[in-house]
Amino acid sequence: MPPDLTHPIALALRELALTLPEAFEDFPWGDRVYKVRGKIFLFLHDADGNLGVGAKLPQSNAFALMMPGCTPTGYGLGKAGWVSGRFAPGDEPPSDLLASWVRESYLAVAPKRLGKALLAR
DSSP states (O other): OOOOOOSHHHHHHHHHHHHSTTEEEEOGGGOEEEEETTEEEEEEEEETTEEEEEEEOTTTHHHHTTSTTEEEOTTTGGGGTEEEEEEOTTOOOOHHHHHHHHHHHHHHHSOHHHHHHHHTO
16 A cells, blocks of 8 residues: 555545545555546555656646646556656646546546536536
8 A cells, every 4th residue: 555645735636536426545556546436537646745646638638748747647548548747846736737637537437427426516
C-alpha cells in the first residue's frame, strides 16, 4: 500500500473521487487508484512532495498534453486517451483543472447510468 497522501491537492482529489457514485479506492500493484464498477478512472501518486495524477480524458486530452509536466500515460494507455501529470515540489498544480480531470475521467469510465446520476447533481 502506498504511503498516506499529504499533498493538499492530492487530498482534495481523493475526497472528490470518493464522492462520485459507487467510486472506491484500491491499491493494485501497490498504486493508489480510484475505481467505479471495478474499472480505474484515476491514478493518484503523492510522494516526497511530488504529485502524480493519471486520468482518461477523451474530451480534453489534446489540451492536457500541452501543459508542462503532462504526457500520455504509459503501458499503452495514452493511446486510449489517458494523460499523466507530474508536478514537482514548488509547482502549483492547477487544482480546479485537475478536479475537472477527475470528473471527466469518471464519466468516461463509469456506466452511463452512473454518469447521468453525477450530471444530475
